[in-house]
Amino acid sequence: MNIILSFICGVIFAIGLGLSGMTDPAKVLGFLEIGSSWDPALAFVMVGAIGVHGTVYTLFRKRKKPMFAASFAQPKTTKINMPLMIGALTFGAGWGLGGFCPGPAVVSSVSLQPKIGVFVVAMLTGWFVVNIGRYILSSRASSQSL
Amino acid sequence: MEEFIDPILGGGLIGISASILWLGSGKTAGISGIIGGMVQVKVDQILHRVLFLLGLIIGGVICTQIEPQWIYVSVERSMSILVAAGLLVGIGTRVGSGCTSGHGVCGISKFSLRSIIATMAFMCTGFLVATWMAGGIS
Numbered sequence: 001m002n003i004i005l006s007f008i009c010g011v012i013f014a015i016g017l018g019l020s021g022m023t024d025p026a027k028v029l030g031f032l033e034i035g036s037s038w039d040p041a042l043a044f045v046m047v048g049a050i051g052v053h054g055t056v057y058t059l060f061r062k063r064k065k066p067m068f069a070a071s072f073a074q075p076k077t078t079k080i081n082m083p084l085m086i087g088a089l090t091f092g093a094g095w096g097l098g099g100f101c102p103g104p105a106v107v108s109s110v111s112l113q114p115k116i117g118v119f120v121v122a123m124l125t126g127w128f129v130v131n132i133g134r135y136i137l138s139s140r141a142s143s144q145s146l
Numbered sequence: 147m148e149e150f151i152d153p154i155l156g157g158g159l160i161g162i163s164a165s166i167l168w169l170g171s172g173k174t175a176g177i178s179g180i181i182g183g184m185v186q187v188k189v190d191q192i193l194h195r196v197l198f199l200l201g202l203i204i205g206g207v208i209c210t211q212i213e214p215q216w217i218y219v220s221v222e223r224s225m226s227i228l229v230a231a232g233l234l235v236g237i238g239t240r241v242g243s244g245c246t247s248g249h250g251v252c253g254i255s256k257f258s259l260r261s262i263i264a265t266m267a268f269m270c271t272g273f274l275v276a277t278w279m280a281g282g283i284s
Contacts, residue, residue: 001170002170002171002194003193003194003197004197005166005167005170005171006167006171006173006193006195006197006198006201007197007198007200007201007204008201009163009164009166009167009175009198009201010163010198010199010200010201010202010203010204010205011201011204011205012160012162012163012166012205013159013160013163013164013175013201013205013247014203014204014206014208014209015156015159015205015208015209015212016156016157016158016159016160016163017156017160017205018156018206018209018212018213018216018217019155019156019159019216020152020153020156020157020159020160021152021153021156021216022156023209023216023217024215024216024218024219024220025220025221025223026220026221026222029221029276029279029280032272032273032275032277033276033277033279033280035277035280035283041149041150041153042153043153044150044153044154044157045154045156045157045160046157046250046251046254047154048153048155048156048157048158048159048160048161049157049158049160049161049164049251049255050157050161050251050254050255051161052158052160052161052162052164052165053165053168053251053252053255054161054254054255054257056169056255057165057168057255057256060169061256063169065172066168066169066171066172067169067170068170068171069170069172069173071172072168072172073172073173075243075258076243077260078258078259078260079260080259080260080263083241083242083243084242084243084260084263084264084267085263085264085267086238086241086242087237087238087239088238088242088244088249088263088264088265088267088268088271089242089267089268089270089271090234090237090238090241090242091234091235091238091242091245091268091271092238092269092270092271092274092275093234093238093271093274093275094230094232094233094238095231095246095268095271095272095275095276096271096272096273096274096275096277096278096279097223097227097230097231097234097275097276097279098227098228098231098232099221099223099231099276100231100232100235101177101235101245101246101247102177102178102181102182102235102239102245102246103177103202103245103246105235106177106181106199106202106203106206107202107203107205107206107209107217108206108217108219109203109206110203110207110209110217111206111217111218111219113219114225115219115221115223115225115228116219118225118228118232119228119229119231119232119235120232121232122229122230122231122232122236123232123233123235123236125232125233126232126233126234126235126236126237126238126239127178127181127182127236127237127239127240128236129236129237130182130236130237130240131182131183131240134240
């Protein structure tokens with residue numbers, strides 16, 4: 001059941017991104033470029049998404065567990081720390097530079113256009129580099145504690 | 147007013163997707179977390195990630211059938227700029243534990259201060275860099 005849900009949610013998410021305009025980097029940059037031709041439309045994507053998800057969360061937050069799993073995923077930390085700030089600032093710079101954030105980039109990759117392909121490969125490389133870095137750091141830390 | 151209808155409805159669909167995944171499976175619908183974290187996990191977790199990714203791809207194909215313009219990529223950026231942008235987005239979302247969906251939608255919906263701060267931070271540099279690339283405030 002969980003696996004079916006993951007698939008269905010992926011499909012709905014992608015159609016939501018398409019309908020909202022988030023998959024169009026020209027529209028995203030029109031939103032991020034402040035000036036006389038500023039296009040505020042994409043702010044309403046957040047309004048719609050948080051309106052629905054925030055309401056559902058508020059209604060069901062007292063539940064002890066989700067319908068088809070043992071527990072709700074909990075964030076590893078709730079601290080506002082340096083990795084959070086540096087990571088978010090770096091991500092924003094890349095978003096403003098290219099006009100893509102991860103979801104729209106993955107969905108748009110079905111267009112098979114070279115520009116989106118290049119962006120997605122670079123993004124995957126970035127994810128891979130950080131994952132490898134974390135793995136090396138954690139194995140070094142665990143070998144030191146032995 | 148009309149130009150705000152599609153963003154609100156599309157955002158609503160994203161909210162429905164995030165809500166089903168949370169209420170059904172207890173999971174967070176964060177793209178960089180689900181796909182970027184595909185290594186370093188157990189087998190049952192891998193299936194969820196792969197199926198969500200497959201759903202995104204199939205959803206993308208469905209988009210091209212509903213309205214080809216949704217997926218038409220017209221970005222006035224050079225290849226080298228897009229490589230730099232992709233690296234920054236990839237590294238930033240992993241180091242900062244989330245992107246527009248994980249922090250911006252799921253985290254804020256759960257009133258997470260950490261996600262609210264992260265969203266403000268990436269919106270700031272997003273506005274700054276995009277405006278700078280466009281040659282400053284026009």
